[in-house]
Amino acid sequence: MRALAVVLGSAILLAYVASSAGALSLDYYDQTCPKLEYSVRGAVKKAMKNDNTVPAALLRMHFHDCFIRGCDGSVLLNSTAKNTAEKDGPPNISLHAFYVIDLAKEAVEAQCPGVVSCADILALAARDAVALSGGPHWDVPKGRKDGRISKANDTRQLPAPTFNISQLQQSFSQRGLSMEDLVALSGGHTLGFAHCSSFQNRIHNFNSVDDIDPSLHPSFAAQLRKVCPAHNTVRSAGSTLDPTVTKFDNVYYKMLLQGKSIFTSDQALLTVPKTKALVSKFAESQEEFEKAFVKSMIKMSSLSGGGQEIRLNCRVVR
Numbered sequence: 001m002r003a004l005a006v007v008l009g010s011a012i013l014l015a016y017v018a019s020s021a022g023a024l025s026l027d028y029y030d031q032t033c034p035k036l037e038y039s040v041r042g043a044v045k046k047a048m049k050n051d052n053t054v055p056a057a058l059l060r061m062h063f064h065d066c067f068i069r070g071c072d073g074s075v076l077l078n079s080t081a082k083n084t085a086e087k088d089g090p091p092n093i094s095l096h097a098f099y100v101i102d103l104a105k106e107a108v109e110a111q112c113p114g115v116v117s118c119a120d121i122l123a124l125a126a127r128d129a130v131a132l133s134g135g136p137h138w139d140v141p142k143g144r145k146d147g148r149i150s151k152a153n154d155t156r157q158l159p160a161p162t163f164n165i166s167q168l169q170q171s172f173s174q175r176g177l178s179m180e181d182l183v184a185l186s187g188g189h190t191l192g193f194a195h196c197s198s199f200q201n202r203i204h205n206f207n208s209v210d211d212i213d214p215s216l217h218p219s220f221a222a223q224l225r226k227v228c229p230a231h232n233t234v235r236s237a238g239s240t241l242d243p244t245v246t247k248f249d250n251v252y253y254k255m256l257l258q259g260k261s262i263f264t265s266d267q268a269l270l271t272v273p274k275t276k277a278l279v280s281k282f283a284e285s286q287e288e289f290e291k292a293f294v295k296s297m298i299k300m301s302s303l304s305g306g307g308q309e310i311r312l313n314c315r316v317v318r
Helices: 001-022 036-050 054-066 100-109 117-133 151-156 164-173 179-191 220-225 251-257 264-270 273-284 287-299
Strands: 191-197 239-240
Touching: 036 054, 036 100, 036 117, 054 100, 054 117, 054 179, 054 287, 100 117, 117 179, 117 287, 164 179, 164 264, 179 251, 179 264, 179 273, 179 287, 220 239, 251 264, 251 273, 264 273, 273 287
Parallel strands: none
Antiparallel strands: 191 239
């Protein structure tokens, strides 16, 4: 039933994709690169065997790509002597696993040279990261082109972990995404890891009255403070965003309702009735969460980019 619900949800969205991004279609490469998805999945699967943080990295990479200039693979471009690229902007310094996209691109180029965009490979890799972690599988609309512009300054437009609900709503609505999309896509944190710097504001000097954010469960806050002391010097220190970090599930929402969220932006979902109701709904039903997540992922990954080319190397414009 779960798989059926997800498939039906994907089917309903096809009309949306056709109207919002006419160039995208499910069969875009059926004739020109029939083994594309097999090759991308193989690269993701191989990388996951050696590094269990790969799924979270690929999902976050795709999100950060789509939120800047649409889904055009601009996050993959390297900086040059004359330009600092998105991947070197402050919010993206911790992005990693770019090599997985490189490996997938190499495999695809060997079969279908100059046909498949890096933006499409990233969208497929993000889907595979979810599916191979026990989450839903969905059909990814394809046909994106790769962009030629990538600027570190643009990363200031990304929603920050310190955002409140009105800031989050504004960030998502500017991209045509709804409050339901916000709550559903936040569920991607089920696979995430956060460095201390991104939640330090909640566990030290929270405000003039409280040292710790009172919405945090006391024992959970104490645990976080132990890992991340006030003057933390361990750059790799931090916390997983839920206890089942390698499994795509709805535990993130359950933890959120227990006062065990990591980011201010996670806790923000409980501050207005509409998003709080959705958190409760997804905490109660993994099936409802997955259905909403697939719908929102297809919507987000269809955000139109200004891409103009098919890169041969995902890190460099042609």
